[in-house]
Amino acid sequence: MTHAVATPLPVRIPIREILPYAVFVGVLSLLVMYFVSTEQGAVALFDGTTVHELVHDARHLLGFPCH
Amino acid sequence: MPLTETPTLTVRSLLVWGLLAGLVGGLLAFGFASVFGEPAVERAIALEESAGGHSHGGDGHSHAEEPTEEPADEPVSRAFQATGGLGIGAVAYGLGLGGLFGIAFAFAYGRVGRLTPRATALALAGFGYVAVVLVPFLTYPANPPAVGQAGTIEERTALYFAMIAVSVVAAVLAGAATTRLTPRLGGWPAGVLAAVGYVVVVTAVAKLLPSYREVPDGFPGDLLWEFRIASLGTSAVLWAGIGVVFAVLLHRGTARR
Numbered sequence: 001m002t003h004a005v006a007t008p009l010p011v012r013i014p015i016r017e018i019l020p021y022a023v024f025v026g027v028l029s030l031l032v033m034y035f036v037s038t039e040q041g042a043v044a045l046f047d048g049t050t051v052h053e054l055v056h057d058a059r060h061l062l063g064f065p066c067h
Numbered sequence: 068m069p070l071t072e073t074p075t076l077t078v079r080s081l082l083v084w085g086l087l088a089g090l091v092g093g094l095l096a097f098g099f100a101s102v103f104g105e106p107a108v109e110r111a112i113a114l115e116e117s118a119g120g121h122s123h124g125g126d127g128h129s130h131a132e133e134p135t136e137e138p139a140d141e142p143v144s145r146a147f148q149a150t151g152g153l154g155i156g157a158v159a160y161g162l163g164l165g166g167l168f169g170i171a172f173a174f175a176y177g178r179v180g181r182l183t184p185r186a187t188a189l190a191l192a193g194f195g196y197v198a199v200v201l202v203p204f205l206t207y208p209a210n211p212p213a214v215g216q217a218g219t220i221e222e223r224t225a226l227y228f229a230m231i232a233v234s235v236v237a238a239v240l241a242g243a244a245t246t247r248l249t250p251r252l253g254g255w256p257a258g259v260l261a262a263v264g265y266v267v268v269v270t271a272v273a274k275l276l277p278s279y280r281e282v283p284d285g286f287p288g289d290l291l292w293e294f295r296i297a298s299l300g301t302s303a304v305l306w307a308g309i310g311v312v313f314a315v316l317l318h319r320g321t322a323r324r
Contacts, residue, residue, distance in 0.1 A: 011076065011177055012176070012177035012178055013076060013077075013078060013081075013173050013176065013177070015174075017078055018078050018170065018173045018174060021078045021079075021082055021170060021173070022170045022173075022174075025082060025166045025167065025169075025170050026167065026170065028163075028166070029162075029163035029164070029166045029167045030163070030167075032159050032160070032162065032163040033159075033160055033163040033164065035159070036156045036159050036160040036163075037160070038224060041220060041224060042220050042221045042223075042224035042225070043221075043224070048142065049142055050142040050143065053141075053142045053143035053148060053152070054142075054143050054147075054148070054152045054155060054156070055152060055155065055156035055159075056143075056148050056152060056156075057100070057104070057105065057108055057148050057149055057152060057153040057156070058100070058152065058153050058155075058156025058157050058160065059156065060104075060108060060209065060210070060211060060212065060294075060298070061100045061104040061108070061153070061209070061297060061298050061301045062156075062157075062160060062209075062298070062301060062302060062305075063200065063203070063204055063208075063209035063298050063299075063302060064209075064224070064227065065207070065210070065215060065220055065223040065224045065227055066210070066212070066215070066220075067212075067215060067217055067220055
């Protein structure tokens with residue numbers, strides 16, 4: 001017999017299982033997104049304008065204040 | 068109930084699907100931005116340079132906190148900015164967002180409403196777009212090159228991120244309120260009440276925050292419109308791409324035959 005519905009019941013993933021991933025991915029993702037959205041604009045970790053110039057168009061079109 | 072192998076949802080697989088969805092979403096957003104966004108960016112840069120503003124790719128920006136910055140050789144050529152640079156930026160941002168999306172799904176699934184996994188993923192993408200992109204955009208719209216004073220970049224950036232934070236926190240609270248009020252009021256009234264609460268909060272905050280009128284005199288209105296619509300569209304493609312690809316991967320991964 002085949003069954004049409006195989007929708008898994010909403011089973012919560014325990015918070016303690018999510019938390020380490022959440023912290024690690026949160027830090028890494030936000031760092032990457034910071035470099036695309038902000039670095040060498042309002043805030044600069046590195047001197048120069050290379051990062052800003054590289055992601056310039058993406059920063060504008062993703063809606064972030066660029067300059 | 069038919070006996071099926073209970074599909075176990077692990078955070079690891081959610082993260083993998085989120086990253087893959089982010090990669091695809093970033094590539095799609097790159098494609099959209101190339102076609103619909105770049106013409107507006109090019110026109111704005113041409114206007115900016117003819118108006119004697121800072122040049123792009125040529126000799127670097129004049130930044131408020133880097134007044135001495137004036138490298139002779141261009142760090143990134145304008146041609147690469149519009150192609151490779153845009154692609155790198157869009158895909159890197161997409162990967163970051165996709166990873167966060169996978170984690171957000173892990174928290175949301177089974178905790179907010181009783182939607183199927185795919186519906187939860189699409190709802191998360193839709194509400195995420197509204198909270199992270201649309202509402203902050205309506206408060207502080209995206210600006211093309213040539214629009215925006217260098218002197219206010221720090222305030223504008225801080226306020227833009229503050230608006231994203233307010234909007235996301237208000238949306239999460241609205242979601243929690245819906246879950247909390249549903250047993251008492253029923254799903255619809257609870258949802259509508261929470262949505263109204265969210266809209267009231269973000270509207271009031273947007274009204275209270277300072278606004279900036281920095282579009283130069285004579286800047287073409289149609290160009291501003293074209294750029295801003297392209298900007299909203301780029302983010303819409305990114306979020307929709309992440310939501311749909313994540314939903315597909317999730318479905319394939321959980322509903323094994």
